[in-house]
Amino acid sequence: MKTRFVMVALAGALLLSPLASMAQTAEDSDKWSFSALPYFWLPDINGKLSFGPTGGGNATLTVNPDSYLGALDFAAMLSGAARKGRWVIGSDLMYLHFSDSESKVQNTGLVSGAGVFSAGASVDIKGVVWTTVGGYAVVQEPKANLDVLAGFRYLGLDVNSNLQLTAAVPGSGVLAPSVDLSKKENIWAGIVGARGRFNFGESDWFANGYVDVGGGSSTFTWQGVAGVGYAFKWGDVILDYRYLYYSQDDGKLIDNLSFGGLALGANFRF
Numbered sequence: 001m002k003t004r005f006v007m008v009a010l011a012g013a014l015l016l017s018p019l020a021s022m023a024q025t026a027e028d029s030d031k032w033s034f035s036a037l038p039y040f041w042l043p044d045i046n047g048k049l050s051f052g053p054t055g056g057g058n059a060t061l062t063v064n065p066d067s068y069l070g071a072l073d074f075a076a077m078l079s080g081a082a083r084k085g086r087w088v089i090g091s092d093l094m095y096l097h098f099s100d101s102e103s104k105v106q107n108t109g110l111v112s113g114a115g116v117f118s119a120g121a122s123v124d125i126k127g128v129v130w131t132t133v134g135g136y137a138v139v140q141e142p143k144a145n146l147d148v149l150a151g152f153r154y155l156g157l158d159v160n161s162n163l164q165l166t167a168a169v170p171g172s173g174v175l176a177p178s179v180d181l182s183k184k185e186n187i188w189a190g191i192v193g194a195r196g197r198f199n200f201g202e203s204d205w206f207a208n209g210y211v212d213v214g215g216g217s218s219t220f221t222w223q224g225v226a227g228v229g230y231a232f233k234w235g236d237v238i239l240d241y242r243y244l245y246y247s248q249d250d251g252k253l254i255d256n257l258s259f260g261g262l263a264l265g266a267n268f269r270f
Contacts, residue, residue: 033083035235039265041242047257049159051181073097086137088147092130099124128156133191144198153214153221155187155246157253185253187246189216193223204231208238218249229267236267 074097081090133151161181193212200206210225227240243260 030085033269035081035083035267035269037079037238037265037267039077039238039263041261041263043242043244043259043261045257045259047246048255049183049253049257050251050255051161051183051253073099086140087134088137088149089132089134091132094129095127097124097126124160126158128154130154131191133193135195139196144196146194146196149191149193149195149212151191153189153191153212153223155189155221156185157187158184159253183253185248187216187219187248187254189214189219189221191221191223199231205229206231206236208240218252219246220248221246227263235269237265238267239264 075095077092077094079090079092081088083089131151131153133149135147135149137145137147139146159182191212191214193210195208195210197206197208206229208225208227208229211223213222215221221244223242223244225240225242227238229236229238240263241261242263243258245256245258246254247256248254
């Protein structure tokens with residue numbers, strides 16, 4: 001069961017991370033410093049989206065990785081961060097839109113009285129992700145720093161799907177109904193985490209890592225990033241692997257959903 005559904009963007013950052021732009025080589029200074037991180041990210045998407053009671057049963061879209069760029073209509077990201085001394089704050093806003101994606105539906109009684117069925121689905125997905133954090137550097141050295149962070153992450157999803165079903169109904173032969181599904185979800189989660197970076201000896205190469213965990217009403221989310229980079233006078237070039245996970249209880253839209261893949265970006269400091 002597959003769909004084409006990916007976060008891919010240029011111009012901004014959602015954690016190559018939204019926090020990667022914060023992780024400058026630490027300087028004990030009272031002056032404000034700023035950074036911005038454009039990037040390119042191609043994650044695999046896996047998960048299940050539950051539409052709840054529909055047509056006598058429950059519909060669940062199963063999402064797996066496929067060819068994403070063909071389904072991408074528009075994606076835009078903007079991220080910024082500011083640091084003063086040991087204090088840091090950053091915010092990231094992202095919008096994405098995918099259409100004409102292909103998916104399939106798990107048989108959970110969508111057609112009343114149906115046995116096993118298969119379903120092709122055309123899926124249109126719009127999403128907004130907004131992350132804001134503030135933090136304090138517990139380690140701040142020329143070759144290493146470690147920030148502890150707290151804030152929130154917002155995920156807004158608008159999912160529309162047209163299903164073409166082929167259902168085996170006992171005693172009734174085969175039916176081929178068409179079903180339209182639509183659901184919106186606004187998910188707020190408080191998060192806590194940490195972000196670190198250290199140089200390899202006296203070279204300009206460095207390693208960086210990030211992790212956060214959090215949740216809200218019926219929601220659990222966590223995120224992890226690990227990567228390497230090279231420092232220039234103007235900023236850094238960074239290659240990361242990033243993973244983002246969401247799950248919800250109580251029949252909400254996201255049964256589980258994960259994003260994972262490599263991200264390449266340039267972090268500009270000024």
